[in-house]
Amino acid sequence: MRKLIIRGDDLGYSEAVNYGIAKAVKDGLVGSVGIMPNMPAVTHGLKLLADTDVCLGLHVNICLGTPCAPQERIPSLLDPEGRLKSSREYWKAYKRGESFTRLDEMIMEIEAQYRRFAELTGKQPGYFEAHAVVSDHLYQGLEMVAAKYGLRYSNVSPMDETGLFAGKPITHCPMESMKEDYDPWQSLKRAVNSMREDMPNVFVCHPGYLDWFLLNNSSLTINRTKETAMLCDPAVRTWLEEQKVELCRYCDIL
Numbered sequence: 001m002r003k004l005i006i007r008g009d010d011l012g013y014s015e016a017v018n019y020g021i022a023k024a025v026k027d028g029l030v031g032s033v034g035i036m037p038n039m040p041a042v043t044h045g046l047k048l049l050a051d052t053d054v055c056l057g058l059h060v061n062i063c064l065g066t067p068c069a070p071q072e073r074i075p076s077l078l079d080p081e082g083r084l085k086s087s088r089e090y091w092k093a094y095k096r097g098e099s100f101t102r103l104d105e106m107i108m109e110i111e112a113q114y115r116r117f118a119e120l121t122g123k124q125p126g127y128f129e130a131h132a133v134v135s136d137h138l139y140q141g142l143e144m145v146a147a148k149y150g151l152r153y154s155n156v157s158p159m160d161e162t163g164l165f166a167g168k169p170i171t172h173c174p175m176e177s178m179k180e181d182y183d184p185w186q187s188l189k190r191a192v193n194s195m196r197e198d199m200p201n202v203f204v205c206h207p208g209y210l211d212w213f214l215l216n217n218s219s220l221t222i223n224r225t226k227e228t229a230m231l232c233d234p235a236v237r238t239w240l241e242e243q244k245v246e247l248c249r250y251c252d253i254l
Contacts (some may be wrong), residue, residue: 004203004245014041017155017206017211021048022049028232034057035057039065048172073103102137127251169199182226185224
């Protein structure tokens, strides 16, 4: 039977996002949720999920909000206001073939977010990856921190489809949520129809609702609400069962 992990990213982004993720976990198909440990709304999100068996992962965030590491020790990652530089800045640098970060500072922030995750949850992350950035220093830092602390690292970047999770092959379904005419139900159907049988498949979602913070800080807005509705539709679960798709979590991959 083909295995499918339906992952919900960005717990902590905002309270509205948290409510959408909680809905998609409790009433829907999401079994793995990525935490942004540096964001102010993260404790709110964890409370919403306190009575669930969701697999919690560390969704390292280096492009939104304030850092977990001391600001004076990671200047290359910050803008003049002391906030983490935006994903737009990373994408611009990547396209120019440049890098504005220092590897030692990147490692320091990743480690700080790992420690914050442990403080918030009292446990190791069920999986370990990063949010919405293309950066060689980020990927190098993630690998080094994963090796240091024995973390179950998924090295699939936004530019890749296949990679490794905890040293074993894994593949990501195409993510289409940034398209203006996005239909998550049709996107999931296409993903299932092209799923691999020889390794777990990951369908990355960003369920959520809308609030002022999200609308002013994210380019992914309305499509979050579309995903929330799709993930909680009983007909979708029934269809997956008919397709003989086994829903699993990162924590189930041994």
